[in-house]
Amino acid sequence: MTDSNGQQHDEQAENTTYMRRIRSFVLREGRLTKGQQHALDTYWADYGLTYQSQPLQLNEIFGRDAKKVLEIGFGMGKSLVQMAQAAPESDFIGIEVHRPGVGACLSEAVAQQVKNLKVFEHDAVEVLEHSIADNSLDTVQLFFPDPWHKKRHHKRRIVQSDFVQLLRRKLKPGGVFHMATDWQNYAEHMLEVMLAAEGFTNLSADNTYVERPEHRPLTKFEQRGQRLGHGVWDLMFKKES
Numbered sequence: 001m002t003d004s005n006g007q008q009h010d011e012q013a014e015n016t017t018y019m020r021r022i023r024s025f026v027l028r029e030g031r032l033t034k035g036q037q038h039a040l041d042t043y044w045a046d047y048g049l050t051y052q053s054q055p056l057q058l059n060e061i062f063g064r065d066a067k068k069v070l071e072i073g074f075g076m077g078k079s080l081v082q083m084a085q086a087a088p089e090s091d092f093i094g095i096e097v098h099r100p101g102v103g104a105c106l107s108e109a110v111a112q113q114v115k116n117l118k119v120f121e122h123d124a125v126e127v128l129e130h131s132i133a134d135n136s137l138d139t140v141q142l143f144f145p146d147p148w149h150k151k152r153h154h155k156r157r158i159v160q161s162d163f164v165q166l167l168r169r170k171l172k173p174g175g176v177f178h179m180a181t182d183w184q185n186y187a188e189h190m191l192e193v194m195l196a197a198e199g200f201t202n203l204s205a206d207n208t209y210v211e212r213p214e215h216r217p218l219t220k221f222e223q224r225g226q227r228l229g230h231g232v233w234d235l236m237f238k239k240e241s
Contacts (some may be wrong), residue, residue: 036103053120055133077105147183187233
């Protein structure tokens with residue numbers, strides 16, 4: 001899941017195109033633990049994917065033709081590893097820019113003996129634009145992205161119309177974009193953007209939010225929020241055929 005607390009942002013991007021301004025992360029420094037550095041040094045060859053300007057052949061990389069699930073901003077990676085472990089019939093791809101999180105994810109994947117997982121350490125928008133083929137993903141997950149809660153910063157939220165259409169290209173017909181947030185205003189923003197997006201159908205029976213599906217692990221953060229009475233909103237939209 002993407003970090004909600006970092007405050008640094010590259011203001012120089014304001015003068016580039018819209019899609020270049022919207023990024024999947026807030027760049028901040030993070031100190032690697034010895035264990036995280038060891039995981040990066042030792043396990044990257046097995047789990048790491050390198051960003052490139054041409055689409056990767058995911059079936060060749062995983063050695064099979066299986067459902068492909070991509071998560072944007074997996075944080076420390078524990079829930080991503082848990083999902084991959086629970087669904088060995090699917091292949092999982094994680095994208096995260098913060099090295100400590102990538103190292104922690106690799107360490108957890110090895111500890112849990114998860115084999116159906118690969119990760120990028122790169123900006124998700126660039127990965128999706130260039131390294132992921134069109135019509136290749138069954139699911140895209142975006143859990144707890146930076147809400148940019150101040151109104152003047154709402155334009156920096158990753159869920160915007162252009163980004164959604166990028167995901168539409170990458171999803172297979174019938175593929176699902178699954179979002180979750182603990183900020184009600186961002187949930188409302190996501191719903192507004194998705195309802196206006198061409199080529200998607202809301203999987204909610206009442207055209208709003210869905211109950212948390214069992215395949216999305218309940219994090220410690222969520223559990224604490226529930227005890228404090230905080231809400232969490234899940235949205236799931238299917239790409240039309």
